[in-house]
Amino acid sequence: MIVEPVTDSVAEGSASFLSVRDLRIHFDTDDGLVKSVDGVSFDLARGKTLGIVGESGSGKSVTSMGIMGLHRSKRARISGEIWLDGQELVAAQPDQVRRLRGRSMAMIFQDPLTAMHPYYTVGAQIIEAYRVHHPEASKKAARTRAIEMLARVGIPQPDRRVDDYPHQFSGGMRQRAMIAMALVNDPSLLIADEPTTALDVTVQAQILDLIRDLQEEFGSAVIIITHDLGVVAELADDIMVMYGGRCVERGPAATLFDNPEHPYTWGLLGSMPRLDRELQDRLVPVKGSPPSLINVPSGCAFHPRCPYAEQTGGRSMTDRPVLAEVTPGHHAACHLPAAERHRIFAEEIAPRL
Amino acid sequence: MTDTQSSQGKGTQGTARLRKSAAQPLLRVTDLERHFPVKGGLLRGNRGAVRAVDGISFSVNPGETLGVVGESGCGKSTMGRLVTRLDEPTGGKVEFEGQDITHLSAGRLRPLRKDIQIIFQDPYSSLNPRHTVGTIVGAPFRLQKVATEHGVKRAVQDLLELCGLNPEHYNRYPHEFSGGQRQRIGIARALALKPKMVVADEPVSALDVSIQAQVVNLLDDLQRELGLTYLIIAHDLSVVRHVSDRVAVMYLGKIVEIADREALYRNPAHPYTNALLSAVPVPDPRRKERRERILLTGDVPSPLNPPSGCRFRTRCWKAQEVCATTEPPLAELAGGHQVACHFPEGQEGSEGQGRPAGEGEPTDAAAAE
Numbered sequence: 001m002i003v004e005p006v007t008d009s010v011a012e013g014s015a016s017f018l019s020v021r022d023l024r025i026h027f028d029t030d031d032g033l034v035k036s037v038d039g040v041s042f043d044l045a046r047g048k049t050l051g052i053v054g055e056s057g058s059g060k061s062v063t064s065m066g067i068m069g070l071h072r073s074k075r076a077r078i079s080g081e082i083w084l085d086g087q088e089l090v091a092a093q094p095d096q097v098r099r100l101r102g103r104s105m106a107m108i109f110q111d112p113l114t115a116m117h118p119y120y121t122v123g124a125q126i127i128e129a130y131r132v133h134h135p136e137a138s139k140k141a142a143r144t145r146a147i148e149m150l151a152r153v154g155i156p157q158p159d160r161r162v163d164d165y166p167h168q169f170s171g172g173m174r175q176r177a178m179i180a181m182a183l184v185n186d187p188s189l190l191i192a193d194e195p196t197t198a199l200d201v202t203v204q205a206q207i208l209d210l211i212r213d214l215q216e217e218f219g220s221a222v223i224i225i226t227h228d229l230g231v232v233a234e235l236a237d238d239i240m241v242m243y244g245g246r247c248v249e250r251g252p253a254a255t256l257f258d259n260p261e262h263p264y265t266w267g268l269l270g271s272m273p274r275l276d277r278e279l280q281d282r283l284v285p286v287k288g289s290p291p292s293l294i295n296v297p298s299g300c301a302f303h304p305r306c307p308y309a310e311q312t313g314g315r316s317m318t319d320r321p322v323l324a325e326v327t328p329g330h331h332a333a334c335h336l337p338a339a340e341r342h343r344i345f346a347e348e349i350a351p352r353l
Numbered sequence: 354m355t356d357t358q359s360s361q362g363k364g365t366q367g368t369a370r371l372r373k374s375a376a377q378p379l380l381r382v383t384d385l386e387r388h389f390p391v392k393g394g395l396l397r398g399n400r401g402a403v404r405a406v407d408g409i410s411f412s413v414n415p416g417e418t419l420g421v422v423g424e425s426g427c428g429k430s431t432m433g434r435l436v437t438r439l440d441e442p443t444g445g446k447v448e449f450e451g452q453d454i455t456h457l458s459a460g461r462l463r464p465l466r467k468d469i470q471i472i473f474q475d476p477y478s479s480l481n482p483r484h485t486v487g488t489i490v491g492a493p494f495r496l497q498k499v500a501t502e503h504g505v506k507r508a509v510q511d512l513l514e515l516c517g518l519n520p521e522h523y524n525r526y527p528h529e530f531s532g533g534q535r536q537r538i539g540i541a542r543a544l545a546l547k548p549k550m551v552v553a554d555e556p557v558s559a560l561d562v563s564i565q566a567q568v569v570n571l572l573d574d575l576q577r578e579l580g581l582t583y584l585i586i587a588h589d590l591s592v593v594r595h596v597s598d599r600v601a602v603m604y605l606g607k608i609v610e611i612a613d614r615e616a617l618y619r620n621p622a623h624p625y626t627n628a629l630l631s632a633v634p635v636p637d638p639r640r641k642e643r644r645e646r647i648l649l650t651g652d653v654p655s656p657l658n659p660p661s662g663c664r665f666r667t668r669c670w671k672a673q674e675v676c677a678t679t680e681p682p683l684a685e686l687a688g689g690h691q692v693a694c695h696f697p698e699g700q701e702g703s704e705g706q707g708r709p710a711g712e713g714e715p716t717d718a719a720a721a722e
Contacts, residue, residue, distance in 0.1 A: 055561040056532075156651075170652045171425070200424040200588060202649045205632035209648065227562055230634030253638040269636065271566030273595035275618070276635045282573065283595065285566030289531045 016043035017221050023080035025066045032294040036062040038245040049222040051236030055290050059245040060225045064191045069097035103133040106182035110194035112174035116166040123162030126181045133185050149180040172203035191223045244291050244301030251330030261332035263306050266349045378412035379582050385409050386444030404656050405431040407606035418583040420597030428606040429586045433554045437471045470543035474555035476535035480527040487523040493545040516541040533564035550582040590633050602626050605664040612690035622697035625665050671696050
């Protein structure tokens with residue numbers, strides 16, 4: 001569940017299971033400082049799903065890797081706070097984070113072919129993930145556990161397939177195997193980074209159902225990262241829209257799709273053809289392309305592409321809009337007055353969607 | 354037409370339909386096959402063949418857009434390569450403007466390359482990183498020795514402008530462009546020689562949503578402006594619905610259903626089409642409770658050893674005995690809606706309404722345009 005906009009005071013005893021506060025992840029490169037994530041805050045409760053939506057380069061994957069503590073390069077500068085079940089992760093020792101990784105928090109990567117080791121069998125990789133966190137478990141017990149997990153994610157003949165190599169699996173089965181690997185330690189936080197992008201629609205539907213079922217069964221908190229608004233609508237309880245390393249809008253899934261507040265969200269909704277609507281003559285794309293994270297536009301990062309930037313009296317070029325609550329639980333970072341936004345959306349945007 | 358119809362029957366039927374639509378098709382494909390032999394074993398003997406494309410027939414009329422959808426491995430990209438003759442079919446026939454191009458040699462094909470062009474999926478690997486945009490887009494002029502009125506540079510700059518790129522970027526290299534811009538470069542290159550037909554293999558699937566819409570609109574504008582004929586291969590059903598006039602659905606090397614866009618999306622007759630459509634995630638959180646989703650189980654069978662009879666039967670919930678023994682022919686239901694299924698959906702009663710048997714659907718088509 002998403003609560004409160006950016007507050008610097010830390011909600012240490014807060015009900016939320018995962019709490020990210022003003023997370024900044026910058027990379028020092030030869031071309032300059034890349035501000036991949038620039039002040040992102042959100043909360044997530046157990047059993048809930050947060051969808052992070054954005055285009056490539058909006059910082060959604062960097063955020064999730066940051067939570068997992070996977071930015072260990074010397075060039076990465078991370079600040080802010082990440083609270084997982086009462087434990088702060090940004091300042092924690094790498095060794096401490098390592099013990100949580102895979103056990104309390106696990107990740108499903110986009111491309112299962114590159115995320116799995118080609119040299120080891122699928123079973124060996126799942127067994128390793130299990131035994132690292134359960135040193136007391138015997139090899140035999142770990143193998144039984146691996147077979148059990150493969151069966152749970154719907155792989156036929158798991159006792160035989162456990163000894164297969166990743167290349168012997170089809171794309172959908174590899175993704176299932178990776179989900180099995182992620183869930184082998186019953187993590188309470190599962191991050192799925194574009195889990196279905198490489199898959200066909202029919203397989204995608206299977207995987208999304210699987211993630212939903214497993215979440216119900218294990219009660220984990222899930223973060224799903226995707227560029228496909230259809231996928232988040234299927235899974236997420238809350239949605240966060242990212243643009244240029246910052247969160248521009250977040251709110252409950254239903255309100256976000258019915259009453260999107262930010263012009264960028266309108267743009268995303270308008271640029272995708274939809275099967276559930278009458279055919280449009282033309283799509284309404286967002287003009288231009290996503291910004292460079294080295295030279296993020298001044299003020300509102302979206303202003304060069306925003307059709308309504310003129311209506312803010314120049315503020316969008318100079319001031320960075322704050323993420324403010326519009327309706328309870330629904331936040332947007334836009335200079336346009338809320339009433340004006342609602343009018344534009346009702347009159348100009350909604351009829352075209 | 355009856356169930357006993359053989360694969361030859363499909364061809365004649367296709368022809369019948371074409372006569373109805375009067376114009377000569379720009380591209381006609383008859384029983385097209387591409388089997389990739391699999392060699393292996395001790396004596397490097399032939400161990401069978403991957404039947405990537407296994408007997409498909411369709412035609413594309415001038416000025417229309419045919420969309421081809423299917424899961425990965427169904428042979429849609431191979432089909433695109435066969436039609437553009439980047440690959441040689443092992444059977445069947447490809448006719449372009451009435452000329453049989455199935456087995457033309459590379460030299461005899463060259464003049465035809467002007468007329469058939471292809472846009473590739475991945476804008477990162479389809480552009481030579483060592484060449485400037487000017488060289489890339491100008492290559493077709495040089496290769497075909499086409500004289501341009503004001504020189505190649507001017508022609509290239511006009512093309513760049515046409516595709517929404519800055520003509521001053523003539524001397525830049527592909528790495529200086531974003532994914533969407535690169536795809537525009539690929540499109541500019543394909544359009545350089547004013548082709549009659551463009552095969553686009555997943556033209557937008559590597560792009561971000563907002564950029565996708567830009568490229569889809571660009572393809573649309575170019576078609577209107579230059580009178581192009583498109584064969585668009587994609588796996589995204591909503592994109593295909595947006596761009597196509599007619600849509601073909603492929604499964605394991607076969608076309609299982611082909612129909613006008615409206616007919617296909619409103620009354621899908623093949624169970625596989627139904628399953629595909631129901632699997633598309635819809636950006637509406639409230640729909641997830643009430644929609645009925647047909648979940649296909651398992652994976653696509655191997656094209657090395659496809660199931661007997663109907664190829665979809667192993668995953669089909671309507672499969673009966675006849676499906677395992679007899680292969681359903683691609684038969685016409687009404688108004689050019691062809692489907693290869695023994696038990697097509699919605700045929701009694703529900704199908705009749707809004708689907709006038711006969712030529713075209715003036716009302717639907719007009720509304721859609």
